[in-house]
Amino acid sequence: MDPTTPSADLYQIIHRRRDVRAQFTGGAVAADSVTRILAAAHAAPSVGLTQPWDFILIREDATKQAFSRHVAEERAVFAALLDADRATRFSDIKIEGILESSLSIVVTYDSDRGAPAVLGRHAIADAGLYSVCLAIENLWLAATAEGYGVGWVSFYREAFLQQLLGIPEPIRPVAWLCIGPVTHLEERPDLERHGWRSRRALETAIHHERWSGPDD
Amino acid sequence: MDPTTPSADLYQIIHRRRDVRAQFTGGAVAADSVTRILAAAHAAPSVGLTQPWDFILIREDATKQAFSRHVAEERAVFAALLDADRATRFSDIKIEGILESSLSIVVTYDSDRGAPAVLGRHAIADAGLYSVCLAIENLWLAATAEGYGVGWVSFYREAFLQQLLGIPEPIRPVAWLCIGPVTHLEERPDLERHGWRSRRALETAIHHERWSGPDD
Numbered sequence: 146m147d148p149t150t151p152s153a154d155l156y157q158i159i160h161r162r163r164d165v166r167a168q169f170t171g172g173a174v175a176a177d178s179v180t181r182i183l184a185a186a187h188a189a190p191s192v193g194l195t196q197p198w199d200f201i202l203i204r205e206d207a208t209k210q211a212f213s214r215h216v217a218e219e220r221a222v223f224a225a226l227l228d229a230d231r232a233t234r235f236s237d238i239k240i241e242g243i244l245e246s247s248l249s250i251v252v253t254y255d256s257d258r259g260a261p262a263v264l265g266r267h268a269i270a271d272a273g274l275y276s277v278c279l280a281i282e283n284l285w286l287a288a289t290a291e292g293y294g295v296g297w298v299s300f301y302r303e304a305f306l307q308q309l310l311g312i313p314e315p316i317r318p319v320a321w322l323c324i325g326p327v328t329h330l331e332e333r334p335d336l337e338r339h340g341w342r343s344r345r346a347l348e349t350a351i352h353h354e355r356w357s358g359p360d361d
Numbered sequence: 362m363d364p365t366t367p368s369a370d371l372y373q374i375i376h377r378r379r380d381v382r383a384q385f386t387g388g389a390v391a392a393d394s395v396t397r398i399l400a401a402a403h404a405a406p407s408v409g410l411t412q413p414w415d416f417i418l419i420r421e422d423a424t425k426q427a428f429s430r431h432v433a434e435e436r437a438v439f440a441a442l443l444d445a446d447r448a449t450r451f452s453d454i455k456i457e458g459i460l461e462s463s464l465s466i467v468v469t470y471d472s473d474r475g476a477p478a479v480l481g482r483h484a485i486a487d488a489g490l491y492s493v494c495l496a497i498e499n500l501w502l503a504a505t506a507e508g509y510g511v512g513w514v515s516f517y518r519e520a521f522l523q524q525l526l527g528i529p530e531p532i533r534p535v536a537w538l539c540i541g542p543v544t545h546l547e548e549r550p551d552l553e554r555h556g557w558r559s560r561r562a563l564e565t566a567i568h569h570e571r572w573s574g575p576d577d
Contacts, residue, residue, distance in 0.1 A: 154370035155506045159401045159499055185375045187563045189498065192515060194552040196561050201568040208570065223483045231478060240481070253572075262447060264557060265456070265515040267439045271490065272515050275535065278494030279501075282405065283375055286502070290371045299408060299481040299488050312572045319491065336410040342475060345412050347403045352417040354424065356469075356528045 158290050163330045165294030165323070169245040172326035178291040179248070182324075185287035186252075191276035193264035197256065198277045198319075201310055203249040211309055212301070212321065213243045219300040238339050241298040246325035251310060252281055254317045277319045284322070294327035374506050379546045381510030381539070385461040388542035394507040395464070398540075401503035402468075407492035409480035413472065414493045414535075417526055419465040427525055428517070428537065429459045435516040454555050457514045462541035467522065468497055471532045493535045500538070510543035 183200055191197060203209065220240060224232055243249065254277045266272045281297075288295045298321040306318040336342050399416055407413060419425065436456060440448055459465065470493045482488045497513075504511045514537040522534040552558050 155374055155502060156397065156401060158371055159503070160404050162404070162406070164406050181372065183567060184563055185372060187561075187566060188376050188378070190378070190380050190501070190513065194550055194558040194560065196566070199566045199568060199572075201570070201572060203570055205570050219484050223478075223480070226483060227478055235480070238480070259558060262439075262443055264439070264451070264454075264552065267442060267516075268435050268518050269515050271487075274487065274490070275494045275497075278491045279498040281491075282495040282498035283502075285406070285495075286371060286499075287375070297406065297481075299485050300483075302484050310571050316572070334410055336480065341480060342410040344410065345403075347400055350403060350412070350415045351399060352415060354417070354419055354421050355526050356415075356417060356532070 154290070158286050161330055162285060162289045163294065163334065165296040165327055165330070166239040166242045166335060168294055168327040168329060168331070169242045169323065169325045170328055171245055171247060174248045174293060174324055174326070178293070182284055182287040182291060186280040186284035189276065189280035189283045191279070192266050192272040193259050195259035195263055195273060195276065197254050197258045197273045198280045199253045199255065199316070201251040201253065203251065204247065208309065209243050209249060212306070213241070215302075215305050216241055216243065216298060216300045219302070223300065234339065234341055238335065238341060240300055242296050242323045243298060246294075246296065246323035248324045250284070250322045250324060251306065251318055252277060252284070252320045252322065253312060254319050256315050274319065281320055281322070288324055292326070293324055294330060296323040297321070298323060370506070374502050377546055378501060378505045379510065379550065381512040381543055381546070382455040382458045382551060384510055384543040384545060384547070385458045385539065385541045386544055387461055387463060390464045390509060390540055390542070394509065398500055398503040398507060402496040402500035405492065405496035405499045407495070408482050408488040409475050411475035411479055411489060411492065413470050413474045413489045414496045415469045415471065415532070417467040417469065419467065420463065424525065425459050425465060428522070429457070431518075431521050432457055432459065432514060432516045435518070439516065450555065450557055454551065454557060456516055458512050458539045459514060462510075462512070462539035464540045466500070466538045466540060467526060467534055468493060468500070468536045468538065469528060469532050470535050473531060490535065497536055497538070504540055508542070509540055510546060512539040513537070514539060
């Protein structure tokens, strides 16, 4: 990283950040780190200033065990959808570190907050959900800056998690995030290292003035 | 900010970031800043490493004028939903800086990328959309670090934008972002300064082990 780049810290963190599954040490997350991480998430932009997110901090083993069993079932559901080659490749890939990480944070979305007249949501129903994801990225970057790893687990059914954590309608869980100290962060994403998928070149994602086909 | 806090730059940027409407100067965004900002967005985590986002950079006046007219119409649609008190308050609030900012970036979501077997999306259809929002937050923080303001315009119909920019199905526009130099960033969000809505205390958003009602 060029040291003259403005706010090199931000860029270092953005490019160092990884989705962690296998590198959790099991160590604790410091209380003041948790506070700074959640404050960073809570400072995200949100449609109509609704701040429609909530954070459920989970440390109890029984909850993590129950979630872990459900995720294992969903892993099998996904595996059954794959052809033989992909299934073999998938079998080598660890998809979560629920039990190895000391803290889990479930981030939720409350569509009722600020409703009915949410400024900026009348034409785009998903805008509130988008806000929650902006908060999640802030959380992820902050945890990375604090020296922790974060892993987003998405092999679950929302209804299962609503029941497990007593989340009432219409509130939706958006993410289960595993957080904790790590031995290291890998330089390359797990899915790339395991040959599941390669990263796209940035150039292919950039268009000028109008959409141009991916092969233009 | 406590100088001993790790990565103070990140936290300064996260807490300084604003959704900008009225403070654009009309100046240009430096080309190397654009590259770093897009690289930051492109480094976001994504479900199944699909990187399902694209970035359409828009500088042409005709496109911005057409979008601006559409947004004005949607502003009127929203205003008509409000009671008299909210309508008065809303009338004072500027909701976009499309013409005053020199660069617009439309961020899109391609649900076909990596499909059908997207690792981590079989149980949560929206997971790909979530990835795009993580990229948007990276973009927003990077632009803030580079000294620019960003404003997310969400008063539009997706179908209008698809047609305006020639975006083919099933690709969805997720955000129209206005970017440019600003006179300053406000300390408080516009909607709070204009009395539309106050920010929540972080404490009200934190739950332990299970969901607890907002008033628990």
